[in-house]
Amino acid sequence: MNAYVVGQVLPGAAVTVTSELVDRYADVSGDHNPIHLDENVAARAGLPGRIAHGMLTMGLLGTTASGWAGGAGNIVSLRCRFSRPVPLGEELSFSGRVVEVDGDRVTVEAEVVGRGGEPALGRAAVVFLG
Amino acid sequence: MARLGATFLWWFRVYGWMAGSMNSRSPRYGPVSFPVEAEHVARFAGCLGADGSAVPPTFAAVYAFQYTMDQAVADRELGIDALRMLHGEQEFTWADQPRIGETLSVGVDLVSDEMRGTLRVITLVADVAGADGRAVCASRTVLVVR
Numbered sequence: 001m002n003a004y005v006v007g008q009v010l011p012g013a014a015v016t017v018t019s020e021l022v023d024r025y026a027d028v029s030g031d032h033n034p035i036h037l038d039e040n041v042a043a044r045a046g047l048p049g050r051i052a053h054g055m056l057t058m059g060l061l062g063t064t065a066s067g068w069a070g071g072a073g074n075i076v077s078l079r080c081r082f083s084r085p086v087p088l089g090e091e092l093s094f095s096g097r098v099v100e101v102d103g104d105r106v107t108v109e110a111e112v113v114g115r116g117g118e119p120a121l122g123r124a125a126v127v128f129l130g
Numbered sequence: 131m132a133r134l135g136a137t138f139l140w141w142f143r144v145y146g147w148m149a150g151s152m153n154s155r156s157p158r159y160g161p162v163s164f165p166v167e168a169e170h171v172a173r174f175a176g177c178l179g180a181d182g183s184a185v186p187p188t189f190a191a192v193y194a195f196q197y198t199m200d201q202a203v204a205d206r207e208l209g210i211d212a213l214r215m216l217h218g219e220q221e222f223t224w225a226d227q228p229r230i231g232e233t234l235s236v237g238v239d240l241v242s243d244e245m246r247g248t249l250r251v252i253t254l255v256a257d258v259a260g261a262d263g264r265a266v267c268a269s270r271t272v273l274v275v276r
Contacts, residue, residue, distance in 0.1 A: 015179070028174045030196050033212060045213045046276075054217040055191040056178075062188035063180040072184040072227060079221035 002130035004098050004106045012064040012094030017052045019088050025056040047085055054082035057092060057120055061110055064094040068108060069128035076105065076129060080112075081122035090114045096126065106130040157237030157257070159201035164193045164234045171230055185230060190222045194256040194269035198238045202254060202273060208243070210252070210275055218251065219272035225265040232261040241270075250275040 015021075026032050031053055034041035042050050058080055066072040086092065092114050100107040110124040171189060172182035180186045203212050228234055241253040251274055258267040 013179075021177070024177045028170070028177045029191050031191075031199075035213065041213065054220065055188065055195060058220060059178045059186065059188040059191060062186055063178045066180060066184075066187065072180070072187050075187045075224060075227075077221065077223040078187055079219070081219045082217050085216075 002101065002104055002106065004101050004130045006098050006101055008098040010068050010096035010098065010108060012067075012096065014091055014093040015060050016091045017056070017086055017088055019050065022050065022052055022056065022088065025053055025059070029053065029055060031055065048087050050088050051085040052088070052090075057082070057086055057112060060092065061094055061112055061121065061124060061126075065096070065108070065110070065126040065128065068096060068126070069106075069130065074129045076127040078126050080110075080124035083119055083122040086114060086120050090120075092120055099125075101130070104129050157239050159205075159238040160197070161235045161237035162197065164197070164236055166193070166228045166230055166232055166234060168230045185228050187222065187224065187227070189228070190224075190258070190267050190269055193228065193234055193236060194222070194258050194267055195220065195271055197236055198254050198256045198269065198271050199273070201238055202240075202252065208240075208252065210273070214276045216274045216276065217271070218274040219270075221270040223268045225267070226260065228258075228260065228266055234261070234266060235259045248276075 022036055026037055035045050036053050039050055062078055065075060069075050092112055094112055096108040096110045099109050106128055108126045110126055112121040114120045171185050174189050175182035175186045178186055202208055203210050236256055236258050238254055238256045241255055243252045254271045256269040260266045
């Protein structure tokens, strides 16, 4: 048995997507696509400016989810849609709600919202062993 | 003569079956080896505000997604314009987490490539195994080309 119940709200942190964070993520992930790193290239690609890597947003969710799961090793799955580009300077808030508990498997619907409460990820869900 | 013919036919069948099953097991890209280095895991974890003593779940962005995307973009047959491409969806499922110091094996297949309205939607899956051959991660990537 685990301590989670359906409907339980799980807290998370808020993180600001700074240019330093995006540069650093490009370095550690190896994703140097210039739409994340070069203002001019991003503008030519029709974007509002440099945008965060989708995987950076998902990675920050992974860190939050590892906290819920009591360790990264307990995470079974992680999925999301990248609903919109996340521009530099935006603050993202992470939270979750337990939607299913099946034995030791806990399914959480995650919410990642930015400026004006607008979701940055869609259909985000985490399954972990609680 | 008839016996020779039968032997030939048998070999032909066995060889054909082997070639067929080898084809079905060979991914479109790879498999390639990916060493899980402690220093790389620590830098990746530090960037995401995670504890570097364990492999963060989305380190799969490096060992599965990055290889998937790089191969797809480099694939002339697919002809993707990287500047018009966005990451649409991502799903990772883990049977086990990678261990620091082990070398993973990663193979990627193209699942579908279709137009939805004016958008081109390409779905790829990466299959990741541990050094001992155990299943580690299945990664599903949806790329959208505008």
